[in-house]
Amino acid sequence: MCPVIDIPYDEVQGNVLHGYGLEHAVYLLLHATTRVSAQECLRYAHSHVETAVPWESEDKPSCTLNVGLTYTGLERLGLPAIDLAEWPDVFRRPTRERAADLGDVGPSSPEHWERGLGTGQVHLMLFLHTRSEPVLRTKARELRDELDRLGGLEVVACHEAHALIMMREHFGYADGFAQPDIEGVTPRGRRSRAVRGGGVPLADGGWRPLKLGEFLLGYPDEDGNVDRCSLRVNGTFMVYRKLEQDVVAFREALRRAAEVSGLHEEVIAAKVVGRWRDGMPLELLPHRTPDSSLREEVVDQPPNDFRYLPHDRQGYVCPRGAHVRRANPRDALDFDGAVAESGRLSARHRIIRRSMPYGTELRDDAVDDEKRGLLFVCFNADIARQFETVQADWCNDGDSFGLGAEQDYLLATRDPSAPMTIPSKVSPGFLPAVPGLVRTRGSEYLFLPGITALRNLSVAKPG
DSSP states (O other), rough: OOOOOOOOOGGSBTTTTSSOOOSSSEEEEEEEHHHHHHHHHHHHHHHOOOBSSOOOGGOSSSEEEEEOOOHHHHHHTTHHHHHHHSSSSSHOOOGGTTGGGTTTOGGGGGSSSSSSTTTTOOHHHHHOOOOEEEHHHHHHHHHHHHHHHHHHHHEEEEEEOOOOEEEEOOOBBSSSSSOBBTTTTTGGGGGGGOTTEEEESTTOEEEEOOOOOGGGSSSSOOOSSOOOGGGGTTOOEEEEEEEEEEEEHHHHHHHHHHHHHOHHHHHHHHHHSSOOTTTBBBOOOOOOOGGGGTTTOOOOOOOOOOOOTTTTTTSSSTTTSHHHHHHHTOOSTEEEEEEEETHHHHHTTEEOOEEEESSSOOSSSOOOOOOEEEEEEEEEETIIIIIIIIIIISSSGGGGGGTTTTOOOTTOOOOOOOOEEEEEEEEEEOOOOOSSEEEEEEEEEEEOOOOOHHHHHHHHHOO
């Protein structure tokens, strides 16, 4: 039995351990011209920040505010050099310097990013979530007015996000429901009915929650390690990436693949991701009559209790290169039996996702000039071990899955890229890659401090 953990929810920022479920958001990425202006911003945030204290659905606030800091933001606050040296190297480097390692090349390279992102220019991020778009407009305007009043704070970028109908992303897949099951964290809302499958797969067929320290600093992680830095206790690292999606190209790629293979477009779409577009996993429902309704309906909290071994080692049901199998291999990375507890290996590389779409939904195939995509947000205790391993080693490369240079079909950037393999007991199929379906337009690594650390940072004397 897992020990009971008394999580101090009032010391943790909201939207990390429990998602808000609010459908509209705005992210303000800020440059502070002075230490004083940075601290004034933090003082304002501290007095308004939403914590992780659970609320009932009827008590859900109409608006929330949260705050994150980049490494250059910590520098701007004047932290002593000896303290700055304790932060992870991957966090201290501008994200543009990490781009090539993460596959952000070609159409995703920093030369195509929004001005100022990933350069060290961004010091802070304030982000609002609201229940309605009118409230978002009002609260965002009030926040901008407050920043003007504080002075010394320049907006480097402002990104809005709005949930699409049926909680889908722009390629048409139900999204956001398969989150980690975390020790001590009781799921709420829709997730409370289907936690099984979100943790670590056990040999007896069961599951156990992931250690809290994989996501919240100051607690034991899967290896029993604890981050002892007092400034990081009850905080977490946030990865923020603006990802532009080429919806027209994706739909055309599915049509061409269907014509060549003889398979239905929805079957190909399911093989690419590992789930049907209504959210049902291939492993639990490999055979069904595909039709357009899969793009219009969503299963209410799709089941998550599945694994890949021993029955689907070759990927005949869910291809080894499918997006969800790459992002969370579960028990699949046993390297032909060499790793006895392969689920523990995957457990060291999990992330909490809180992404939201931006731009309006493209309802037909008409080409327009509007940009649309995903504001990718994830939380983890170790950016290099968690997010970057998934992005660079699992999505941008196929070696871990015995696929050589094959990239994740959705995220492929190399041109030419190796085609995606669709295994078959008769004859494997190959889906030609279309580099640039998803293009990075900016990235930042941030730290979300706990509430006490946020207060201390807002009043600390320069070192």
